[in-house]
Amino acid sequence: MTERITKSMAKNIYYGGGTFALMIFIALTFDTVHQIPKRSNEQNMTASVVAGKKLWEKNDCVGCHTIVGEGAYYAPELMNVYQRRGSGDEQTFKAYMQGWMAAQPLDMPNRRKMPQFNLSEDEVNNLADFLIWTSKVNANEWPPTIEG
């Protein structure tokens, strides 16, 4: 099949096709950036949510957990931990988070361990707010189940 294709034809497909794909990609990028605030309910992104995201990064939580399906696969997905562990109730979830974070690392031989991060009560609440906000992002029906 390659006999009928000449070098200059191949070159044109590369430059033409590549440029075309890049153009579409850039156009869709603008549209996506425009849509993200609505899909992620940016109006609910409080100072505490942003502080929670910073803590999430500072402690490299993504190095063990996944969030919206991205990260490491050593520890559970946290996009829907609010529903899973807090039954979708903010007070329940925050109480759970305070207890959980304080109890780490769990004294269970050979279970995978989560380090003790020594976060303050406010910091744990920030993290909880960040996870609650994330749980409400429109991710096209993902995760498929509450255990996801």
Next chain:
Amino acid sequence: MKYSSQMVAKPYFIFALLLLAGEILFGILMGVQYIWGDFLFPLIPFNVLRMVHTNLLIVLLLFGFMGATYYLVPEETESELWSPKLAIITFWIFAAAGVATILGYLFVPYAELTELTFNNLLPTMGREFLEQPLPTKVGIVIVVLSYLLNVTMTVLKGRKTVITTVLLTGLLGLAVFFLFAFYVPDNLIADKFFWWFTVHLWVEATWELILGAILAFVLIKTTGVDREHIDKWLYLIIAMTMVSGILGTGHHFFYMGAPEYWLWIGSISSAVEPVPFLLMILFAFSMARDRKIQHDNEMALTWAKGTAVMAFIGAGVWGFFHTLAPVNMYTHGTQLTAAHGHLSFYGAYIMIVFTVISYAMPILRGRPHGNSKKAQKVELTSFWMMNIGMMGLTLALSAAGLVQIFDQRVGTDLIGFMESQESIEGIYMVRLGFGLLVFTGLLTYFSSFFVKEEA
């Protein structure tokens, strides 16, 4: 060796291989911690092992690409490197920065590291693969720019070939897309969206150009096939890469908060992503079949063919398994992603580095006809050990992913993540075993360097 400045490639190659040993070693430590959670804890928590593992991979590949470039650009342009001195200085800066960063990960708690390295000025840390402290990220930019400058100046003063053009385009893309590592919006979804601009557009677009260029170079040298013919293939491969790979970024935007149209665009474009890899197999094998010369370094051609095959399986086949949106709904964020990640990085990028090292290193060591038959035999053994090891490791991770999906996501009797992970323990043992095989393969490969030459 036709040009003395090609010699600067040597330290790059050696350092890349040493980092590879470190990368695999940390992979094995993670494999152990996966099964025995107390192993190395709290001395080195999993996230630290993982950032060392993945960051070593990225840095070793950059060293490999740089070495390959410094070796092939003088020959392609038929002129000495613009500044061999700059290449050596860059080497030491990059090596020192790389080692310092890894030591930082290992000996300073990550949260403290963010404070020590001015992360509050411009927060960029704590994101997958881009964990590097700000000074390291800035260092990477400086190193890449000086490297680009060196290569560009050399290309400008010498002969222009398709290979150097494609290589330079790839390197330019690598530099440009890395800049997104410095853009971290407060909105997690926007953050993740642009994070992929670095991660995906590196490995599934610009790096493929670099891969194509290196592969084409080695094939010209080892088969003696007419350059016109090889150029056409190279253009075809990278054309398919660009057409599928750029919009293929969409397969990461299915379930992370981006709009619905990505479900279609991502699925369709990335369904085409195996095509350039299939072309690469046809390319490598037909060039090998039509070869005009019988190069004594048979291993170089073996690695080249192996790269094409393993890249197709790892990036093409394993990528396709979970790239369609309805399938990805269930596979997203499971060990299947890890399976694909392992085999694609190995097949496409680690193996192209082996290919160019296998071709260039004997020449740099004063053996223009390749290593002795005996050394090549050892190298061939290591080739199979590493390939079988990676394939076995990938199959094990895939099985783990499938169990995970059926445990947590399909049907009614669902169990939680930790419970599911316990049920996978046996499979993780198998994975660890194959990981050890890969490491033994690498040590065997190293030993091929020390096989005594026949007088």
